[in-house]
Amino acid sequence: MKKLFFLLFISLSLVQCIAIKSTTTTTPVSSLSNNIQQINPTKLVVGIVIDQMRYDYLIKFYNKYGDGGFKRLMNKGYNLENVHFNYIPTYTAVGHTSIYTGATPATHGIISNNWYDKFSKKYIYCADDDRYSTVGAKSGGNKSPQRILTTTITDELRLSQNMKGKTIGIAIKDRAAILPAGHTATAAYWFEGNNEGKFITSTFYMNELPSWVIAFNNSGKANTYLNETWNTYYDISTYTESLADNNPYEGLYKGKNTPTFPYNLAVLRKLNNNYDLLKAVPQGNAITTDFAEATIIGENLGETKFTDFLTISYSSTDYVGHLFGPNSIELEDTYIRLDKELEKLLIFLDNQVGENNYMLFLTADHAVVPVPAYLNSIKIPGGYFESKEFEKFVNEITLNYFNSGELIENISNYQIFLNKEKVKSLNLNVHNVSQIIADEIINFDKVYKSVTAHTLQTTSFTSGILKTIQNGYNQKLSGDILFSLEPSTIKHSKKGTSHGSGYNYDTHVPLIFYGNRIQKGKTNKYYPITSIAPTLAHFLRITEPSGSTNELIYEILE
Missing domain, CATH: 3.30.1360.150 (Gyrase A; domain 2)
Structure with a gap:
């Protein structure tokens, strides 16, 4: 009897153990789905690319920045201090494409801004596409992203959500709006200068501008900015990080005899193709921020259960950098003012989308060499091709x-x-x-x-x-x-400067991740620029772009 009782007790215990094990290890599919949603609540991804920003601008101008722009991102986000472009040429179109595809030109096919096409025997432009026409102006919109041979991270996000969620690219430059937004973009908008002064698009995306874009173009913002006078944000005597205001290594706007402050934009616009001048002054970055905010409101970005993606490129830094060089007061003041634009944008995102509902990254499409003539004057080799x-x-x-x-x-x-x-x-x-x-x-x-x-x-x-x-x-x-x-050698005039090489001055750029699920921290570990897209793919739990090198930045994923 005791033996029978003992066997019965063991059998009941085993049944109980099996029951306990089955209830603790089996998770219903619906619960698993809910868990995935809970750990990936990002409503809006914002990609910020600053045209021609060297990494050292974060450090060089740090004491001139306020607490709410670059400093906020550096101190509250994850700052990667040793990120480089890993190919030649370091140009705008190539940089934006490599950031968003996770690939180099060897794979994604954007080999320059313009290049010689050996099949058609003519020069082509990276975003030109005669199959499409301009929307919103008389010209400037026969564009598309069709020369990119791979998918972008923005494409993959749209594909992962069955084409739900929106992807929109904006910039002063067409290529900086079109290429990051990818093949499946909801829209891309860029600024048409000359006598237009409008943000426009292409029939690749739509046949007419949305009412909110028309309202923005009719608001007179572009005209207002060009009726301002550009003077230094701080007292010019405090700009000790740069060369003297009037030095022999700077270019000139038409109508100026010296490269010196102040710049009366209302006068200069008449001699510098009217609204084209807005691209080449800090106010071009200001209207980019204004349009980004209008885009978020007009398209209700970050307000659905799907993840939206907004790509923003600040292009005016490149125009100013080319004309005046990286050691100019004009360039320093442009970054001081861009810092204020970033602060404005971050506050807007906090209020409109919610501080915990968005993540962003900030980087650059390339950096830049100091003016070779200036380097020569201080006995550093360099020159002109x-x-x-x-x-x-x-x-x-x-x-x-x-x-x-x-x-x-x-x-x-x-x-x-x-x-x-x-x-x-x-x-x-x-x-x-x-x-x-x-x-x-x-x-x-050379x-x-x-x-x-x-x-x-x-x-x-x-x-x-x-x-x-x-x-x-x-x-x-x-x-x-x-x-x-050779190092510090460019094909350019002896005033101002350029970029395109594989040397550190052209390849070393900032990269900061900030926002939803991004921890504070920094690293000086080397990463190629092509790490951004696959890292975003893993962060968003979607497929990497088709040509991605899949080199991940594990620190932010942890």
Whole structure:
């Protein structure tokens, strides 16, 4: 009897254990779905790209910033201090595309702002598309994102929500609005200058502007900004981080005899293509913020159960940087004023969307080199590339080696395209011709590295300038010989500056994540710019863009 009782007790215990185990390990599908929703409540993602911002501007002008803009993001967000572009060329279209695709030009296909198309035998622009027409103005809108060969993070967000949720791109520059918003964007808007002074779009997105855009364009904001006088935000004597106001390394607006404050915009607009001037002064960033806020309200972004995405590019920093250089008071004041715009935008997001309902990231599409003439004045090497002389030099090479001056079809974007038909007609070997030219052009003044397309296809470079050239080389679209210049050397006038290289001054940019589910912190670990898109994909729990390198920033994911 005792034995029977003991066996009965053991059986009942086992049944109870099995019952307990089954209730603690089985989760209904509906509960799992609710848990996923609870840990991913981001209503709005905001991507902010500042055109031509070097990382050191965060530090250099830190004491001039208020507490609510850059400082708020740096001190309350996650600040990545060692983020670099990992390809050449570092241009606007390429930068925006690489940020949002998580890929380099080798994969996504945007190899420059403009480039020579070896199939149509003409120059093309990254966003031009004659299949579409302008909406909102007389011209400037025959655009689309169709030259991007991969998906963007903004595409993947739309796809993951069955095309629900909205994605909208805005900027002064068309390419900076169109390319980040991707193929599936709800809309992209950019500023048409000259005598228009309006935000416009393309029939790729819609056939007429929404009423809120029309109302914004009719508000007179653009005109109001151009009736202002641009003076320094603080007393000009305190701008000790920059060179003197009147120095020989700055360019000029038409109508000014010296590059000095104040700038009477109402007078200058008459000589600088009217509303085009707004692009090249800090007020261009101000109207971008105004339009971003109008977009959020007009499109009810962040107000549904779906996640919306707003891409914003502040473009005026690039225009000012090109004209005056990174050591100018004009550039410093532009960033001081941009800091105020960021503060205004963040306060607006807090109130309109909710402080815990949005996340954003801030980065740049490229950085910039100091004016080479200024570097020379303080005994730092640098200089200027003479492109016309280079073309003559290359033609002399082909005459000397192959007795022909017709082997070169095009030279642009630091690439050489061979006339393949002529090479073939002379019974020459393309690889042999390319290699001889690559070996010889290294002897031209300021050319520092050269490599053939064949070498890039058959060799894997792991570091240095040749690696960045390889990441920027697209087998289908790029030329037959690629080259880069010596450090601090540009193709530009001796006043103002440019960018495009693989050196640190062009590649090192800020990256800060802030907002919903982003912890405070910072790291000086190296990350390529192509880490942003796959990291956002994992943050949003969606598929990475189709060409993404999938290099994640694990710190913010933790």
